[in-house]
């Protein structure tokens with residue numbers, strides 16, 4: 370099920386707003402050619418934003434004197450659920466090469482198995498973090514942050530456009 374039968378349409382103004390928010394260079398010609406950007410691109414980006422927010426919450430809790438392990442566990446579970454959704458957010462025809470405002474590289478579809486494995490790795494490391502948080506060991510949670518962060522980076526290095 371890698372194909373997405375029918376793209377939902379979004380207003381061209383919405384994609385322009387996203388372009389502005391990202392501060393990226395708007396590919397003017399492509400943007401005009403593809404004013405009907407699939408809504409799933411916004412949905413997957415929102416899912417990644419949620420991942421980033423939850424990960425930030427975990428790291429800032431760990432910087433406090435008395436980390437809230439229940440909050441960390443809940444955030445890790447949220448991350449795990451978001452990780453499991455990643456693969457379904459990438460229907461064919463939604464890469465940056467298709468002219469859309471996305472950082473999704475064509476490599477995702479060239480190596481779908483590798484991409485899915487990278488998403489699974491994040492699902493595994495976040496599940497492990499939830500388990501560790503439940504065990505009450507804040508120091509071990511801190512160690513697991515590295516494994517989770519490595520899962521983000523491992524995928525971004527290969528599959529996300531680096532335009533920073």
Ligand code: HEC
Nearest residue numbers: 414417418420421471472473487488491520521524528529
């Ligand atoms: C399986 C691959 C994969 C994993 C794992 C992954 N990412 Fe990403 N991430 C991407 C791709 C691809 C994009 C670009 C999506 C787009 O622009 O359509 C992205 C984009 C993002 C964005 C920008 C979203 C936006 O608003 O445009 C953030 C923030 C982000 N990721 C955070 C994270 C964090 C934090 C983690 C780990 C906890 C993570 N990602 C793990 C592939 C991944």
